[in-house]
Amino acid sequence: MRNYIFMKKHIIVISIIFAALIFTSCKGKERIAEKNELQEINLGVMPSMDYIPFAVAQKMGIYDSLGLSVNFVRYLSPNDRDDDLKWGKLDGAITDLTRAISMQANGLGLKIIMKNDGILYLIVGKESGIKNLSDLRQTNIGISENTVTEFSTDMVLQLANILTVNVNKPNITKMPVRLEMLQNGQIDASFFPDPYATAAKSNGHKSLISTKDLGINATETVFTERAIKDKKEEIKVLVIGYNLGVNFIKTHPLKEWSDILKEDTDLPQSIIKKIPLPNYQQAELPKEKDIKASIGWLKIKQLIPESYSEKKIIDSTFVKKPLP
Structure with a gap:
């Protein structure tokens, strides 16, 4: 003290x-x-x-x-x-x-x-079967519409040569809800900041890439x-x-x-x-x-x-x- x-x-x-x-x-x-x-x-x-x-x-x-x-x-x-x-x-x-x-x-x-x-991290569900960015095709990626989460998602899809029409992007604005949906397998992936990202990884989910890796502020x-x-x-x-x-x-x-x-x-x-x-x-x-x-x-x-x-x-x- x-x-x-x-x-x-x-x-x-x-x-x-x-x-x-x-x-x-x-x-x-x-x-x-x-x-x-x-x-x-x-x-x-x-x-x-x-x-x-x-x-x-x-x-x-x-x-x-x-x-x-x-x-x-x-x-x-x-x-x-x-x-x-x-x-x-x-x-x-x-x-x-x-x-x-x-x-x-x-x-x-x-x-x-x-x-x-x-920094935001793209977290993929442990049961999603996603191992790399190319696996994001035909998946459900949770976003908060018109925010950095959607912007970063679009940049990742561009990097993986995946058209945005080839993924589903449900709009889930509240981060705790989005994390719960990831944990329950209702969505396959989403961008999260810490501490949500670390909490997800502690439960066995995986980070594929971050906004830092993408050069995004x-x-x-x-x-x-x-x-x-x-x-x-x-x-x-x-x-x-x-x-x-x-x-x-x-x-x-x-x-x-x-x-x-x-x-x-x-x-x-x-x-x-x-x-x-x-x-x-x-x-x-x-x-x-x-x-x-x-x-x-x-x-x-x-x-x-x-x-x-x-x-x-x-x-x-x-x-x-x-x-x-």
Whole structure:
């Protein structure tokens, strides 16, 4: 317990110093806001590894030290998350690139402020008989329609030279339901993020390929234009906390913060220990090639106008690194 208290205080001190350096280095014009000056941020998240640096920053007291209150609103369905984003119940959300582009192109004022480092895995059922990608022909692959799961599925089918008409893609938006259907043999395969992917593999199912293997950036952090206008300082501090969370993850063994994963996933420690951590990086913008690939796919599906440009979706205010 004493070690935990010491560690937490140590992190808080580092957080304050690091935050101060960041803010004061920006041309000497910005200042650290007092705790009571910062408004709360409501951020929609799914149960996946992409938002873990945010969670670590919150649970380890980093955001407290920076004077920011972050309310993580958890969802099991991307549709429910996006509906709340549309209705103004959320300031921002971690969503996938295809959803972000589609929502913005169809009238929702939002911008991507940074990418996240989550990975999705194509899990095939142990009784499906699928051993390689070419075996996916004439199978049932569960998706969440018009999201990164369907985009990744189409990329895999293209890689395997399988026409999309030669597979059945039932739309199952809730990940726990999709996983249960895989476990019960009602679908043959689907893309899942961790911890769902590791839970499935622990039950004997197999991963064939991942979005990382495909070169696909799975998720991004978006904020509404209203939040960007009204909570600019808060979002800056949110990103600082994210970066400190990444530093903490990289410099502390999992056993020191695995309780955070347990609280967020409700999985036993035996499975948590098996979850491969993404190679978390400091906050940066998504690559232009990823944005263009998603836009191209959405245009083929006629979900966004032909005139839509990748320049409309990015706000580089909070992450200064240019798009590579």
